Amino acid sequence: xxxxxxxxxxxxxxxxxxxxxxxxxxxxxxxxxxxxxxxxxxxxxxxxxxxxxxxxxxxxxxxxxxxxxxxxxxxxxxxxxxxxxxxxxxxxxxxxxxxxxxxxxxxxxxxxxxxxxxxxxxxxxxxxxxxxxxxxxxxxxxxxxxxxxxxxxxxxxxxxxxxxxxxxxxxxxxxxxxxxxxxxxxxxxxxxxxxxxxxxxxxxxxxxxxxxxxxxxxxxxxxxxxxxxxxxxxxxxxxxxxxxxxxxxxxxxxxxxxxxxxxxxxxxxxxxxxxxxxxxxxxxxxxxxxxxxxxxxxxxxxxxxxxxxxxxxxxxxxxxxxxxx
Amino acid sequence: xxxxxxxxxxxxxxxxxxxxxxxxxxxxxxxxxxxxxxxxxxxxxxxxxxxxxxxxxxxxxxxxxxxxxxxxxxxxxxxxxxxxxxxxxxxxxxxxxxxxxxxxxxxxxxxxxxxxxxxxxxxxxxxxxxxxxxxxxxxxxxxxxxxxxxxxxxxxxxxxxxxxxxxxxxxxxxxxxxxxxxxxxxxxxxxxxxxxxxxxxxxxxxxxxxxxxxxxxxxxxxxxxxxxxxxxxxxxxxxxxxxxxxxxxxxxxxxxxxxxxxxxxxxxxxxxxxxxxxxxxxxx
Numbered sequence: 001x002x003x004x005x006x007x008x009x010x011x012x013x014x015x016x017x018x019x020x021x022x023x024x025x026x027x028x029x030x031x032x033x034x035x036x037x038x039x040x041x042x043x044x045x046x047x048x049x050x051x052x053x054x055x056x057x058x059x060x061x062x063x064x065x066x067x068x069x070x071x072x073x074x075x076x077x078x079x080x081x082x083x084x085x086x087x088x089x090x091x092x093x094x095x096x097x098x099x100x101x102x103x104x105x106x107x108x109x110x111x112x113x114x115x116x117x118x119x120x121x122x123x124x125x126x127x128x129x130x131x132x133x134x135x136x137x138x139x140x141x142x143x144x145x146x147x148x149x150x151x152x153x154x155x156x157x158x159x160x161x162x163x164x165x166x167x168x169x170x171x172x173x174x175x176x177x178x179x180x181x182x183x184x185x186x187x188x189x190x191x192x193x194x195x196x197x198x199x200x201x202x203x204x205x206x207x208x209x210x211x212x213x214x215x216x217x218x219x220x221x222x223x224x225x226x227x228x229x230x231x232x233x234x235x236x237x238x239x240x241x242x243x244x245x246x247x248x249x250x251x252x253x254x255x256x257x258x259x260x261x262x263x264x265x266x267x268x269x270x271x272x273x274x275x276x277x278x279x280x281x282x283x284x285x286x287x288x289x290x291x292x293x294x295x296x297x298x299x300x301x302x303x304x305x306x307x308x309x310x311x312x313x314x315x316x317x318x319x320x321x322x323x324x325x
Numbered sequence: 326x327x328x329x330x331x332x333x334x335x336x337x338x339x340x341x342x343x344x345x346x347x348x349x350x351x352x353x354x355x356x357x358x359x360x361x362x363x364x365x366x367x368x369x370x371x372x373x374x375x376x377x378x379x380x381x382x383x384x385x386x387x388x389x390x391x392x393x394x395x396x397x398x399x400x401x402x403x404x405x406x407x408x409x410x411x412x413x414x415x416x417x418x419x420x421x422x423x424x425x426x427x428x429x430x431x432x433x434x435x436x437x438x439x440x441x442x443x444x445x446x447x448x449x450x451x452x453x454x455x456x457x458x459x460x461x462x463x464x465x466x467x468x469x470x471x472x473x474x475x476x477x478x479x480x481x482x483x484x485x486x487x488x489x490x491x492x493x494x495x496x497x498x499x500x501x502x503x504x505x506x507x508x509x510x511x512x513x514x515x516x517x518x519x520x521x522x523x524x525x526x527x528x529x530x531x532x533x534x535x536x537x538x539x540x541x542x543x544x545x546x547x548x549x550x551x552x553x554x555x556x557x558x559x560x561x562x563x564x565x566x567x568x569x570x571x572x573x574x575x576x577x578x579x580x581x582x583x584x585x586x587x588x589x590x591x592x593x594x595x596x597x598x599x600x601x602x603x604x605x606x607x608x609x
Contacts, residue, residue: 051443054609072608073445077347081443083436089363091370104444106348132370148440152348158443185537 021211079151105152141172351443360454403572429510
């Protein structure tokens, strides 16, 4: 089976800015591949290169075996693109939007109408099909936008931060829709800044930073790569956070991290079970009441931190965009 | 899904397992028609822009007719209302175009064009569709301005053929000028920037024979005001509507002004359409 996307030493330079800096990636057919990375890491640049919206400075890029630089029009026949912003037309109805895109894919009027109805059904928008999109909620718009990229029945769907700016419920709905697509046989490449999203949807996760791939694998493999298990404790009262941090300091290989908003303290450890037993004993000795204590695999967030030395959000994004500016 | 094998010839790429041949993508006409329709719906389904455009046009006509009109001498035999309405008609394209430029810049920023560029369609047809839609909007503007003009007392004196020709000429020029605004929209980084760039075109509307006779302007300004393309069009339209350049106080013949207009606007259309389609179609 040939890979759906094959990028080799892909570079895109804007003057001194290297948006893609020798990116190598192979995405296989049959599941979701997630590009994970902070703002300015080169995710969108890569998606745009696959979508034939921009021409790489150098390197090779094949989509379903087609040379994307030599035959961009052939690539356009097999891809569907949903960009960062919902680009459906507000003054047209859901059905009109989808029929238009289907017609542009080359379907005749009858087939376009059928295709639009199918996609609306698939995304749970049938009832809203005859309403103008300007009356849709943000989540519905994004789903329709996804539909517009689907109505040509693409072999490869490109989703650039599909759930950015959505509320949690709309995000879940969109995730369900994306899972449904994969089940029905569409390959998906998506970019995201949300580790949870990559974890939820993707079998292959590619971590990108500064225009290169810094790690790739299944979420489990990546978590394994980062090595250590994590002990996480949720004290009963917030005032105990500092005391619990103190307990974890006794076993942790790093300074324990306090997530005050989540009411949690965690630290990576070397000897999982043994260290957990020590922690439980210490908590008991110091009479610290906890709601939860557990040993878990690292999250992708922690993996990213280990691999890049910076957290995926906040500072990392700033540093990256600054270095790209 | 099972994907195509590595040896698959792109033209025969098939969706996983199914034997259905993938469509080739839309042709030029389908693409232009679909995008034109989209832009027209955008306009006609937004009653506010529709109404505001008409009300603004009516306001300006009223102001010039009843506030400035009595202070302006047409330096010929025509009443001011008969003199000014053709000028307003011929400059509808500038006002309509400014809105178009802002709309294009907005869509460009919002990623709408990226979707179109990712589709298997002739990219240049997208902008052709846009220009056709703009042409219809300009026709709509000319229609409403004509109705309001008739209400405030405008009466053309030319023959039916001449008047029909005047409208055709304005449509042709309007279509040509829509390409100028498409270019402005495409090179602007935001709707506001496009609006600002559109303002740069305003002098062509005001430093012309649209609202006051060129002869009333200072000497240094007259060569530009008399010869720039908007004035040439206005002179042609006025001459056609009122039966000859003599009546409207300018030289040459009607055929001269019409011919010169055709040359000007054909040139503008060719140059700006080439720039716009190239700009839209390029792969960054």
